[in-house]
Amino acid sequence: MVLLTRFLLFPNKTTRRFPAGNKRHSFIDQVRIYARGGGGGQGHPKFGGIGGKGGDVYVQASTGITLKNVKSSKRDQRYIAGPGDNSKARILQGGKGRDVVIKVPPGVCVTDDNNRLLGDLNNVGEKVLVARGGEGGYEKNLWNGAKGSRGSFKLILKLIADVGFVGFPNAGKSTLLKAVSRTEPKIADYPFTTIRPQVGVVEYADKRQISMADLPGLIEGSHQNMGMGHRFLRHVERTKLLLFVIDIHGFQLSPRHAYRNAYQTINILNKELELYKSELVEKPAILALNKVDVEGADKLLQETLELIQDKSLHSLTEKDTEENEEHRLPISFEDIIPISAKHGEGLDRLKSRVREVIDEHYEKERTIQDLEVEMGRRKNIGVV
Ligand SMILES: Nc1nc2c(ncn2[C@@H]2O[C@H](COP(=O)(O)OP(=O)(O)OP(=O)(O)O)[C@@H](O)[C@H]2O)c(=O)[nH]1
Ligand SMILES: [Mg+2]
Missing domain, CATH: 3.40.50.300 (P-loop containing nucleotide triphosphate hydrolases)
Structure with a gap:
């Protein structure tokens, strides 16, 4: 829209066009991600062992990072936490799956796909859970670990200035x-x-x-x-x-x-x-x-x-x-x-x-x- 308007408005001033190619779009203030919590580990019915909980996916405000870094660090923007360990005869309590922490600059707000706000990350260190790992298997879920939650989310940067x-x-x-x-x-x-x-x-x-x-x-x-x-x-x-x-x-x-x-x-x-x-x-x-x-x-x-x-x-x-x-x-x-x-x-x-x-x-x-x-x-x- 803006581009078009400028071309129409100033057809002769070609010498001071916008920076070429991607440079014009180098400021990224919104990234869409997919996140999935890890599945829970299997329980051990014979010995009453409990599977480990799946890992969680968090978004956390950190220093020295831009949304452009987030965008370029992973092409498909899919963040999947690790599965919980299965319960074993020797280690009855399965270990927790690996968490994934997506680092973003302060000022980012996280919404789900329906634009519901999940969290405002204004200060370094603040974090929000976007996808929870599944429960480990135990008696009540018939020893089968649960799937982790999943969804698409938007990371939207809102500048913070006085x-x-x-x-x-x-x-x-x-x-x-x-x-x-x-x-x-x-x-x-x-x-x-x-x-x-x-x-x-x-x-x-x-x-x-x-x-x-x-x-x-x-x-x-x-x-x-x-x-x-x-x-x-x-x-x-x-x-x-x-x-x-x-x-x-x-x-x-x-x-x-x-x-x-x-x-x-x-x-x-x-x-x-x-x-x-x-x-x-x-x-x-x-x-x-x-x-x-x-x-x-x-x-x-x-x-x-x-x-x-x-x-x-x-x-x-x-x-x-x-x-x-x-x-x-x-x-x-x-x-x-x-x-x-x-x-x-x-x-x-x-x-x-x-x-x-x-x-x-x-x-x-x-x-x-x-x-x-x-x-x-x-x-x-x-x-x-
Ligand atoms: N004479 C005069 N010219 C001014 C003054 N302030 C800005 N200008 C001129 O107005 C033009 C636009 O100035 P910018 O600072 O680029 O305006 P802007 O509001 O940032 O414009 P956008 O980025 O397009 O939104 C330039 O040619 C400036 O030199 C002023 O106080 N006096
Ligand atoms: Mg200006």
């Missing part, structure tokens, strides 16, 4: 990441330059670090997976703060598409996030209005700020105003900051506000968690 950039293509997200961190993302004057998420780390004077994820541009219909929207939207799920990066001059995907002013792009992004997952609009958010250095920005800035402040005026896209109204859960921005990512204007303020908002939010979360723990403890005391 801040996620949300914006239309060409808004200046990558330029911003480059300006505030040491990352060197690709920047160009055409939409969909960023085709995979990239995380940069912003370091403050006191060495505090905050990670920021530059995400590919979203478009109208991203929530329905237009332009691979789901692949990109899911990466904002785990961020603590959304940073809307908006081109104050608006956006037009191509001459065939409608022009959207800055205010409209904010509303469309709001809607896309909400329709993808309504919890997303409850995340703390900051609005950065970019490209204030370009001529005409002052007037546009003033107009946009007025529109944002005048909540009764929802001048959305004419075509789907009703739909938007129906779904709208407006994001309330913690702050609105005019910036020029290219020339560094407003970036110090942006950086310090990002930090403050994260800290405020984190403090709040911790207090609630502390309270819950505290209450849990009290409850326990009551019960005991």
Whole structure:
């Protein structure tokens, strides 16, 4: 979809095509696997011996690994644990079958084929059981070891970063990441330059670090997976703060598409996030209005700020105003900051506000968690 759009939109700019061949797809954020627990060993009816349990298959978060490693380490992606040992006259209790542990990077969530979540592996060492080994043979199962459980599973990587950039293509997200961190993302004057998420780390004077994820541009219909929207939207799920990066001059995907002013792009992004997952609009958010250095920005800035402040005026896209109204859960921005990512204007303020908002939010979360723990403890005391 994205590929096609770019070819149609920029037929003449062949010199800066995407990287050749597989390189474009080298970022793998989803792998499908098949896992089967080992069968239980046979029991020994004569001596009452019990067969060993079959091995289990786990997925575990580890360091120094990517989903690409997982994908390339095994062509068929079938993970089968070892069978339990049969009970023998000399060793009545059969040994347990060999476990298989599939190592994945932190940030992976594991679902079954029906997209039911089995586990979120956010921290190194956490693991989830995907296929259980069968029971060993004993009297109740007539000494026959049971088969292990089996199934197909998806390992889906959701980026973990403190801040996620949300914006239309060409808004200046990558330029911003480059300006505030040491990352060197690709920047160009055409939409969909960023085709995979990239995380940069912003370091403050006191060495505090905050990670920021530059995400590919979203478009109208991203929530329905237009332009691979789901692949990109899911990466904002785990961020603590959304940073809307908006081109104050608006956006037009191509001459065939409608022009959207800055205010409209904010509303469309709001809607896309909400329709993808309504919890997303409850995340703390900051609005950065970019490209204030370009001529005409002052007037546009003033107009946009007025529109944002005048909540009764929802001048959305004419075509789907009703739909938007129906779904709208407006994001309330913690702050609105005019910036020029290219020339560094407003970036110090942006950086310090990002930090403050994260800290405020984190403090709040911790207090609630502390309270819950505290209450849990009290409850326990009551019960005991
Ligand atoms: N004048 C001006 N140009 C900017 C500013 N920020 C970004 N640009 C330009 O806008 C164009 C797009 O910038 P990118 O950083 O690639 O935009 P992006 O949001 O990452 O775009 P995608 O990756 O396609 O989603 C580039 O030509 C940048 O140089 C700014 O503050 N002022
Ligand atoms: Mg980009």
